[in-house]
Amino acid sequence: MEKQLTIKGIKSQLAAISQENDPLLILYKDDRRVGVQKLLKQTYKKIQQHQLLVAKFQQRLALEKVAWSHGLNFVAGIDEVGRGCLAGPVITAAVILPHNFSVIEVNDSKQLSRHTRERLYPQIIEQALAVSIGVSSPSVIDQINILQATRQAMKKAVLGLSISPDKLLVDAVDVPVDIPKQRMFKGDAKSATIAAASIVAKVYRDHLMAIYDHLYPGYDFADNMGYGTAKHLQGLQAFGTTPIHRLTFAPVNQFIKN
CATH class of the missing domain: 3.30.420.10 (Ribonuclease H-like superfamily/Ribonuclease H)
Known part of the structure; x- marks a missing residue:
């Protein structure tokens, strides 16, 4: 009698499946083990989510x-x-x-x-x-x-x-x-x-603002990316403006030290 594949082994097989008509899904459809049926359900859900992602991506093209x-x-x-x-x-x-x-x-x-x-x-x-x-x-x-x-x-x-x-x-x-x-x-x-x-x-600018955070500590640039968060405003209050602040923007212009 052929030895059954373990649930762990089946999970490994199903991980790469991307089509609902894959022969492996048909093969394990009648496997009575609860763990196998759970894996099949998860796999079908993953495939459907992937297909939806593909459909939305095609719309964006x-x-x-x-x-x-x-x-x-x-x-x-x-x-x-x-x-x-x-x-x-x-x-x-x-x-x-x-x-x-x-x-x-x-x-x-x-x-x-x-x-x-x-x-x-x-x-x-x-x-x-x-x-x-x-x-x-x-x-x-x-x-x-x-x-x-x-x-x-x-x-x-x-x-x-x-x-x-x-x-x-x-x-x-x-x-x-x-x-x-x-x-x-x-x-x-x-x-x-x-x-x-x-x-x-976005990623390019995030990386740049992380560098500025090291150059000008105290404004939380690595987290707020230069937006007017509470920590950023606290930094302006405590230290004034930096060379990268937009001096014509409110409320930055209130913290310019002459």
Whole structure:
């Protein structure tokens, strides 16, 4: 009589399954062991969750597929992070994805945990055809205002791409470049390419603010990323402004020491 595979062994087999019609699922369907039936139920649930993730990801590629179908093969998504901060630069990213891009978890960076963003960041960099970062410093923001500084940083990101894009997908802001563009609100939730750019920009800026936290301790930059949290405001009260503060922003301008 053939020896039954242990539940641990079956669990190992089922771990790699991604299709509901996999022969192994059929094979173990009649196994009466409670542990096996529990594993089958968990596996079916995991497959269904994966299929839902794939379906939503394909929806977020709809704009790109329309462009690709019209021969616009290099579609760049652009997004920014840090517009509402009291300290630090505004960071923009431009990303061109291949037609076979497969990092299905890519979504609006605000909907992802910090751990997930950190995990997806190198996968995006590895698979992307081109990635570019644009930066506007706090002093530039103070000189020309945050909207114009964001537009300038987006222009830098687009012009810095190693591949010239055929079309831009942009989250709301009008990028001052002579390239066909499609603007939309909440684009990072509608376009996988904009979502990829939002993750790249967010992780890049988070790392930068962690460095600033070492240079300028007392403001909690590594945690608040320059936003106006209680600890940040306490730091301003105790130590005044730093070279990375936006001096035209309230309430920063209240803490400028002459």
